Amino acid sequence: MADTPDATAAQGGPAGEAPLRGRIAKILNTSAVDGPGNRAVIFLQGCSFDCAYCHNPETRPAITAKPGLRPDGKEAWPRWMTSGQVLSSVGRYRAFLRGITVTGGECGEQPEFLQELLRDARAAGLPGLVDTNGSLDYEAWPGIVAAAEGFMLDLKAWDTDEHRALTGAGNASVLKNLDFLAASGALYELRTVIAPGLFDAEATVRNASEALARAGSKARYKLIRFRPQGVRAAWRSLPPPDDALMERLSALAADSGAAEVVVV
Amino acid sequence: MNPILATIEDRALTYQQKLAGLARLAENSLSVLTVTPEAQAYRDAGVICDLFEGEAPYRPRYIVPDYERFIKQGSAFLGVAPPTDIWEATAALLILYRHVPSITTFPVYLGDLDALLEPFVRDEAEARKAIGLFLLQIDRTINDSFCHADIGPRETQAGRLILELSREQKNAVPNLTLKYDPELTPEPFAELAAATALEVAKPSFASHRIFGADFRAMGFDDYAIVSCYNGLPKGGGSATLVRLNLARLAPYAKDAEDLLARVLPEAARLQLGYMDERVRFLVRESGFFESSFLVKEGLVRADRVTGMFGLVGLAELVNAHAGGKRFGHDDEAEALGLRIIESLSELVRDHSCPYLTMNEGRYLMHAQVGIDSDSGISPGCRIPIGDEPELPEHILRSAPYHAFFPSGIGDVFAFEPTAKANPRQLLDIAKGALASGLRYFSAYAADADVVRITGYLVKRSEIERMNRGEASLQDTTALGRNAVNNLGVLERRIRS
Numbered sequence: 207m208a209d210t211p212d213a214t215a216a217q218g219g220p221a222g223e224a225p226l227r228g229r230i231a232k233i234l235n236t237s238a239v240d241g242p243g244n245r246a247v248i249f250l251q252g253c254s255f256d257c258a259y260c261h262n263p264e265t266r267p268a269i270t271a272k273p274g275l276r277p278d279g280k281e282a283w284p285r286w287m288t289s290g291q292v293l294s295s296v297g298r299y300r301a302f303l304r305g306i307t308v309t310g311g312e313c314g315e316q317p318e319f320l321q322e323l324l325r326d327a328r329a330a331g332l333p334g335l336v337d338t339n340g341s342l343d344y345e346a347w348p349g350i351v352a353a354a355e356g357f358m359l360d361l362k363a364w365d366t367d368e369h370r371a372l373t374g375a376g377n378a379s380v381l382k383n384l385d386f387l388a389a390s391g392a393l394y395e396l397r398t399v400i401a402p403g404l405f406d407a408e409a410t411v412r413n414a415s416e417a418l419a420r421a422g423s424k425a426r427y428k429l430i431r432f433r434p435q436g437v438r439a440a441w442r443s444l445p446p447p448d449d450a451l452m453e454r455l456s457a458l459a460a461d462s463g464a465a466e467v468v469v470v
Numbered sequence: 471m472n473p474i475l476a477t478i479e480d481r482a483l484t485y486q487q488k489l490a491g492l493a494r495l496a497e498n499s500l501s502v503l504t505v506t507p508e509a510q511a512y513r514d515a516g517v518i519c520d521l522f523e524g525e526a527p528y529r530p531r532y533i534v535p536d537y538e539r540f541i542k543q544g545s546a547f548l549g550v551a552p553p554t555d556i557w558e559a560t561a562a563l564l565i566l567y568r569h570v571p572s573i574t575t576f577p578v579y580l581g582d583l584d585a586l587l588e589p590f591v592r593d594e595a596e597a598r599k600a601i602g603l604f605l606l607q608i609d610r611t612i613n614d615s616f617c618h619a620d621i622g623p624r625e626t627q628a629g630r631l632i633l634e635l636s637r638e639q640k641n642a643v644p645n646l647t648l649k650y651d652p653e654l655t656p657e658p659f660a661e662l663a664a665a666t667a668l669e670v671a672k673p674s675f676a677s678h679r680i681f682g683a684d685f686r687a688m689g690f691d692d693y694a695i696v697s698c699y700n701g702l703p704k705g706g707g708s709a710t711l712v713r714l715n716l717a718r719l720a721p722y723a724k725d726a727e728d729l730l731a732r733v734l735p736e737a738a739r740l741q742l743g744y745m746d747e748r749v750r751f752l753v754r755e756s757g758f759f760e761s762s763f764l765v766k767e768g769l770v771r772a773d774r775v776t777g778m779f780g781l782v783g784l785a786e787l788v789n790a791h792a793g794g795k796r797f798g799h800d801d802e803a804e805a806l807g808l809r810i811i812e813s814l815s816e817l818v819r820d821h822s823c824p825y826l827t828m829n830e831g832r833y834l835m836h837a838q839v840g841i842d843s844d845s846g847i848s849p850g851c852r853i854p855i856g857d858e859p860e861l862p863e864h865i866l867r868s869a870p871y872h873a874f875f876p877s878g879i880g881d882v883f884a885f886e887p888t889a890k891a892n893p894r895q896l897l898d899i900a901k902g903a904l905a906s907g908l909r910y911f912s913a914y915a916a917d918a919d920v921v922r923i924t925g926y927l928v929k930r931s932e933i934e935r936m937n938r939g940e941a942s943l944q945d946t947t948a949l950g951r952n953a954v955n956n957l958g959v960l961e962r963r964i965r966s
Contacts, residue, residue: 236861236899238889238966244898299862302902304894470891 227286228319231265231311235299241335241358241394243304246296248323251284253312255339256374257362259401259444261436265311289323293330305333305355314342317350324353335394339373340380344387356394357387363405364413372404384414388421396425400447400455401432407447411455412462419463426466427459482948484941486613490575497524502755503747509740517718518741520748521711521780521841522573527752529571529762532778534694535769536705537581540566547763556590556597560604567612570764574945576614579696579707580644584621584629591627601628602635609641615926615946616697622649623678625659633673637666642920642927642944647695650904651678657897664900664913665893668885671914671922674699677904684876688829690774698839698925699910700878706774706828708877710748713838714741716810717783717847720790726806729791730813738779738817745777745833746823753825773827778877779818780838784810785848785857798853798867808870811851815874837871837879839924842952849924849957850879858963861899869907880910880925884962887917916964923950923959 229251234240237247252268253260260266265284276282287295296306306327313320313336324334333355338344340359344351361380363369369377387393396414400407411429418425429452434442452469459467477483477491503525505513512518523531541559544552548566553559563581570577591597608617621629636646648655648663655678663673674695681701685693690703702708719737723729752758753772764770785797788807795803815835822831837850848854851871858864861883868881881903889896896913903911912922919929928950932942936951953959 235863236965238886238892238895242892243894244902245895298866299902301905302862302865302899304898468891470888 225288225290226319226322227288228292228316228323229268229284229311230287230292231262231284233292233295235296236302237307240307240309240337241305244302245305245307245335246299246303246332248292248306248308248313250308250310250313250316250320252315253310253339254315254341254375255312255362258372258404258441259399259432259437261433262311263438268315289319289326292323293326293332297330300332303332305335307335307337307358309337310339312339312341314338314340314344317342317347321347321349321353324350328353328355338383340377340383341375342383343379344383351387351390351392354392357383357392358395358397359383359387359393361396361398361410361414364410365406368405381417384417385421388418388423388425391423393418393423393425395428397428397430399430399432400452401444402447402451403444407451407455408458411459415459415462415464418465424465426468427464428468428470429455429459430470482936482939482941484613484943486575487941487945490945493575494522494524497526497528500526502526503751505744505747506740509744512737512740513744515718517715517722517737518744519713519715519841520744521713521838523710523712523748524573526756527710527748528756529573529758530707530709530752530770530775531573531711532578532696532700532702532708533570533572533764533770534579534696534702534704534707535566535570535577535581535764537563537566537586537769539705540769541586543767545763545767545769547767553590556587556592556600559587559590560600564604564607564611567608571762572616574614574616576612576617578616578618578700579694579702580608580617580619582620582649582694583632584626587628588626591631594627594631597628598631598635601631602639605632605635605639605641605644609639609643610943612643613944615642615645615928615944617643618645618647618696618698620647620649620676620695621673622647622659623651623654625656630659630662633662633666636672637669640670640920642929642932642946645698645925645927646673647676647699647910648673649678649681649695650675650900651682652901652905654678660901661893661897664897665890667913668890668893668896668915669918671912671918671920671927674880674910674912675900675904676701677909680872680904680907680909681876688876695878695910698878699880699912700778700836701834701876702776703774703828705769705771706776707770708776708778708834709752709826710745711778711780711836711838712741712745712748713780713782713836714738714814715783715847716781717786719783720787723791726791729787730809734810734813735817738814741779742818742821742833745779746825749777749823749825776826776828776877777823777833778836779814779833780836781814782838782840782844782849783847784851784871785854786846796857798857798859798864804867804870807851811871811874834877835875836877837875839880839926840953840957842949842956844953845956850875852881855958855962861965862902865899865903865908866906869903872907872909875909878910880912881908882912882914882922882924882962884916884964885913886964886966887915888966890915921960923953924957926950
């Protein structure tokens with residue numbers, strides 16, 4: 207566990223080589239807010255987006271220093287772990303779990319590991335939700351789609367330029383995933399963080415809701431208030447949206463065809 | 471001041487509370503019990519405590535009437551005919567409740583209300599109105615939250631109405647338990663119970679499998695959850711509950727071996743003897759079993775009455791003698807905790823009360839929730855507030871103790887208000903807890919007005935009223951207020 211495998215091994219070499227390992231930022235044994243019921247949450251390390259309002263900026267860098275020991279002698283996070291190690295870590299609390307949720311960082315950055323973890327979890331009776339920024343083209347990864355219980359997709363902004371300004375990356379893949387996952391029935395939840403001034407929230411909510419309706423998706427659309435707690439210092443003064451805006455956007459989403467709208 | 475006059479002139483007591491207080495003072499002016507000097511020394515030191523049961527027991531502490539029988543036969547003494555519709559059924563029960571004794575003057579058990587009322591539910595709207603008024607009258611006239619009703623394990627229309635109305639009314643009384651069995655309790659019904667608990671701190675979840683098996687082994691096909699979370703046979707009850715304060719016992723032992731070999735057996739012997747004496751007076755002297763209409767009409771039977779051997783403060787006793795290991799965190803501490811409970815369990819099992827026949831006179835173990843004046847003493851076998859592990863670990867650490875306490879043990883968990891958006895999470899955790907061996911699981915949301923203090927429920931708004939020097943309708947508000955101050959019950963770790 208203390209050794210750091212090279213990039214080839216981490217991304218899965220040919221069969222018979224070293225076991226596939228993922229970069230794990232941390233594991234929560236219980237959560238009420240990462241999908242239906244009680245779920246263990248697996249945070250994978252590394253994310254290609256650089257969102258202004260990121261609440262877990264420490265999980266962004268893909269490569270971190272070699273894991274060492276904490277002052278108390280325990281191994282520090284992030285860690286390299288096999289899916290078996292992840293599952294045995296949450297296994298003690300199996301009786302309490304409805305499933306797992308794989309998030310990040312961005313779990314799509316480690317697709318082979320994500321696929322293996324979802325397959326192994328399903329075999330162990332723990333369905334897995336994928337919480338993703340949509341940067342990975344999931345249509346090209348049918349094994350992930352087949353193994354997953356469902357997807358929770360973040361849509362940061364509908365407009366490509368706004369998306370690039372907000373995250374440092376374009377959104378062609380995100381919009382493709384929205385259509386693909388919604389049409390295939392794999393989309394459990396779509397989310398947008400509402401941060402006034404950073405993008406055109408109304409256009410995003412309207413277009414996204416129409417896309418859900420076009421695909422015949424019953425996925426719920428969760429509108430999340432931006433909250434300054436935990437974000438990087440430069441963005442802490444950004445104002446959270448007021449209730450009136452959230453209500454207006456909620457009504458807009460419903461009017462534009464979203465089957466279920468949740469504001470948190 | 472003379473305590474009688476002080477009670478009479480107290481501005482913060484209702485008339486009913488004064489009356490009960492005056493009766494207690496009168497009872498306690500007697501000394502009819504023969505207590506050995508050793509037992510009295512332990513009572514004086516707070517090691518053995520009868521929890522305000524009184525100096526001359528004239529009714530069993532916990533009476534569990536056979537309400538099914540009452541619904542079938544009515545009562546000759548009360549002049550109540552067997553009910554034929556929902557209005558007669560709720561009225562008949564309210565009449566009987568008025569006449570069920572306890573040490574608080576209020577009944578501690580109201581029946582398995584869903585099963586009792588379901589045969590009378592014909593029109594849902596009418597049943598909702600009748601049961602709504604019934605629950606309202608219970609809260610406003612049974613002014614003590616040690617009053618408990620049960621529902622489940624099967625889903626019924628009456629059970630669903632009770633949950634929905636409890637959520638709407640947001641009252642502290644009655645305390646409520648869902649008897650949960652994964653094979654008998656449908657998921658949507660259990661989910662409604664979980665959502666209700668996050669609004670009004672009830673119902674709690676009882677393991678129907680564990681309680682059912684324990685009481686079947688004693689020859690009973692059914693059981694009731696009464697008062698805080700006490701498991702007792704229907705149609706009977708418990709003559710007494712006396713507790714051993716393990717935290718106070720800790721300094722009597724030199725080390726863990728001395729504790730197990732000498733101190734615990736001696737303390738158990740003294741408590742068992744004191745309990746026997748209390749039962750003797752109740753059974754032989756008080757006349758309860760010769761005179762009460764409940765006994766004459768078969769609603770309470772002497773051969774279904776037990777006694778409860780209570781204990782508190784296991785955490786503090788373990789922490790005092792586990793060589794620096796922490797209760798609830800370290801395996802060595804858990805091993806010592808289990809040895810202590812196994813040892814006490816054997817001492818209790820080896821004793822037979824000569825005045826009781828139920829379970830061959832053997833008392834039932836009970837993990838007591840504490841009293842409001844306890845400070846630095848954790849309820850039963852609970853992990854101390856402020857030292858609680860992460861939620862699933864907390865449950866797994868607590869579960870091994872639950873097997874030893876057929877007459878009640880339970881853990882209480884406070885949840886983030888965000889949990890209300892996902893009640894299935896609470897249900898998952900409750901189900902996992904019961905599957906892991908927890909006998910009884912309680913939860914509430916950290917922002918709810920109704921909160922579970924230790925085993926009973928109190929409204930925060932009523933505590934605030936009392937803090938302003940005003941009287942509160944429920945006598946348990948004062949207990950809750952003191953427990954908030956002394957036990958820090960509102961500082962429980964908040965689970966997300």
